[in-house]
Amino acid sequence: MAKYTITLHPSGTVFEGDSSKSILDSAVEAGIALEHSCKTGSCGVCEARVISSECNELDGGVLLTCQTMPSCSLTLEAEYFPELANIKCLTAPAKVNSILYKNENVISLGLRLPPRVKFDFLPGQYLDLKYQGITRSYSIASIPNRENTIELHFKRVLGGQMSEKIFSLIKENQLLQVEGPKGTFFFHNKKTGPIIFIATGTGFAPIKAMVSQLIQGQQLDRPIYIYWGNRSSDLFYDEQILLDWSERFDSIKVEFCLSKVEENCVGRIGYVQNCVLEDSVSLSDAEVYACGSIEMIDSAKSSLVNAGLDRDSFYSDAFVAS
Known part of the structure; x- marks a missing residue:
């Protein structure tokens, strides 16, 4: 495995990229929050323009940081979010605190984290929910609170593995696991208009x-x-x-x-x-x-x-x- 220098423009932030990992994963491990969403290459949110590289054929092109493993040192035009620098992704147990059927197709779950767990997040971020061997991503519908609870919304999906478990099996005090927070979706407040x-x-x-x-x-x-x-x-x-x-x-x-x-x-x-x-x-x-x-x-x-x-x-x- 080789190591390469990844430089971000315009922030000037520098981190080490690993040839065996995506640029995004290397950035996350270094505590650097690059813009991203789905992490599957579908949404295009993590797209970055190559300003310069030791691999000259990449210059001026674009890449998806969630899908690209570096093969040389790169300078990328990519947004870095210092607001997320001190927010750490963690894995923690959580119990079902409340179950609210909004209608027959939507459930709102309240999850309660242990008092010792400091789950910091910015409203808009998501987490990975792990239950009975299935992992799925869900946006957090609540804001940080003293009760250390999190609200998630679930839509019934025919044939959806997690959906079927939530709608048919979930009970209060059920133990689950959460991993997060994740994502770069949050309120930026950089403009003055609507x-x-x-x-x-x-x-x-x-x-x-x-x-x-x-x-x-x-x-x-x-x-x-x-x-x-x-x-x-x-x-x-x-x-x-x-x-x-x-x-x-x-x-x-x-x-x-x-x-x-x-x-x-x-x-x-x-x-x-x-x-x-x-x-x-x-x-x-x-x-x-x-x-x-x-x-x-x-x-x-x-x-x-x-x-x-x-x-x-x-x-x-x-x-x-x-």
Whole structure:
């Protein structure tokens, strides 16, 4: 196994890359948080441009840090998040503290960690849940609290290994294992214009956490738009929370978007990203936070950037049902 120097631009951060590991894994081991989401190469969030390399054929090209094992020293244009530098990924036991059936297809689980475990995270991040030999990733829907509890949302998935175990077997005080926090999806607060949250399905979970953080911290001086899209109105499982937010706070506007027409539907008809464009929300100094399917995220980023959003102000977390 060979070692190579990986330099990040514009931060100037340097770490050692291992030829037997992905660049992202080497960065994580060095305590350096590079932007990433799915870690499978599907979402493209970890894409980095090669500024220079000892392998000249790479110069000017792009690579996925989660998939690329270095074969030479590289200088990459890649965003580094110092906000995550002191947040350590750990593995810990957790017990089921509460089970709330939002409807027949969505469960909200409250997990309780041992008092001795200091599980620090930024709202928006995710964790890996391990149960009966199955591991799946889930966004954290809650914010850090004194009770040391974590909220996770589960959608019933036909044939999904974890989904079937959660919906059929889970009981209060059931022992599970969590590994995290993970990911680079969190509120950056780098602009002064509107904050636009876009979610589909249970991709609402990290959005709920980030908005809860803004409310708790009284960071409501910027307009906040929340767009939640689903295929049917019964999937708006936390509808009342959003309605309460919009009633209590003048700065929070909420839109429920259905991708197809149904009788007595809640909200409006249209893909969630198209609803944002239809409302002509100012994008020139906005930040967008999107969580949902890879298809939605790709479409939302492309259309919103074309409409005037700064490409670097689009933050996303690709959600994969399981």
